[in-house]
Amino acid sequence: MYIDDTIAAIATAPGEGGIGIVRMSGEKALDIAESVFESVNKKSIKDHNPRTLIYGNIIDDGKIIDEVLLAYMKGPHTYTKEDVIEINCHGGFISVKKILELVLKKGARLAEGGEFTKRAFLNGRIDLSQAEAVMDIINAKTDMSYNVAQSQLEGSLSFKIKELRNKVTELLAHVEVAIDFPDEDVEHITYENLYNKSKELRKEIINLYETSETGKIIRDGLKTVIVGKPNVGKSSLLNAILKESRAIVTDIPGTTRDVIEEFVNINGIPLRIIDTAGIRDTEDVVEKIGVQKSREFFESADLAILVLDASRELSVEDIDILENVKNKNTIVLINKTDLENKMDEDKIKEYIDEKRIIKISALERKGIDKLENEIADMVYKGNVSQGDSVMITNVRHKDSLERAINSINDAINAIEDNMALDFIEVDLKNIWDYLGEVSGDTVSEDLLDTIFRDFCIGK
């Protein structure tokens, strides 16, 4: 693919900072840079060694805009494989904005989100899963999500997909030979061979697919909603987990009106923890909206933490919420265990597995570690992942693998039914295509646009 325009964007985060970077990529990057930059030694950019920082000024209409360091990287040995110019100017809002406007005036086009990385993909430096990993690195919330993304950027997933696709190619070759040179003996061996190899391949794809459950949580976080009736200590729990006084805590029921959302790292799992308004029937208009929101958040949660008050008897409201959570991923916390116990634990066990009932005191920060361990157990299901094996973290990849598995099931059924080899060939080609969606070998232009649109500007 030939790309002929030159893109520009601010690559650093907006705001006050020591240095800001304006970045350009494309055929005209060097010419545009030459037209706005004056090095102190008066030599043009191209007469300096590429990939060295050149000290000088950005000039517009004879006026100095900013004192900068400029780098010229000559394609194809660059991030995008095109000519790249980076201008390191002073940070803050104004300098970067002025320099960006100037290079746009000189013929560059404002880059779309992720467009530099998209070019790295289109120009063949990295595959699509690596490009997506770049974004995951930027968005990583814990060391573990970072490590998985880093390993994908290095090509761990690309390599695995290549390996799987090579196996499909081998199978296809067998099938094609048998189609081209029909012979009963050969055909018999082909079917048996195909059957065994297809089953091995299915196992391998399924193994990879199954990492996606944990993988998604490692990348996107576990949406965890704290629910319960008013005054049981939900906000106190949030504060205890965050180790800071984030939410307002009072002894007045109905204190929390809106949802409060924070990220916290629990044994490597990014937990999106959400404190909600206590659920009860109320005439207060504001509180009513809060209660409605609590219910909505609770519906879409990956994990519900139901808080009960140990110093009171189980009420109708508690039981009502218990009824709602019993079919979900739920942990029940019996809070305020520092006070005299009035809670009938046996009754709770009728709704929730005993293992998922934990006694805590949010006030004294007791039992929080037990809660954290239980969450980690639920996510890792015993097999603690360090995030160093090949892992599926991206829903798009998961969906493609699912399609590949369906096709290999079709192929295996076709072999079992002794169907004509042409049918099996079609299934195998589908597997090849679906696996190729992960690496980006077989994706449409539209899909690429949707994928890169979510990236940040300047990446």
Ligand SMILES: Nc1nc2c(c(=O)[nH]1)N(C=O)[C@@H](CNc1ccc(C(=O)N[C@@H](CCC(=O)O)C(=O)O)cc1)CN2
């Ligand atoms: N200033 C700056 N910092 C940055 C980046 C950048 O583009 N600019 N990066 C990104 O945003 C990341 C670094 N990633 C990069 C990846 C590849 C190449 C590159 O030029 N690759 C060539 C040359 C390799 C070589 O010298 O052998 C290639 O692969 O052909 C550059 C940066 C992080 N830091």
Ligand SMILES: Nc1nc2c(ncn2[C@@H]2O[C@H](COP(=O)(O)OP(=O)(O)OP(=O)(O)O)[C@@H](O)[C@H]2O)c(=O)[nH]1
């Ligand atoms: N003794 C004791 N008191 C607690 C504990 N946890 C919370 N409390 C107290 O219970 C009261 C209510 O706490 P909150 O955290 O505001 O309760 P909430 O569930 O968020 O209440 P709403 O926002 O109104 O739904 C406060 O007075 C807390 O200090 C605990 O473990 N032990």
Ligand SMILES: [Mg+2]
């Ligand atoms: Mg509260």
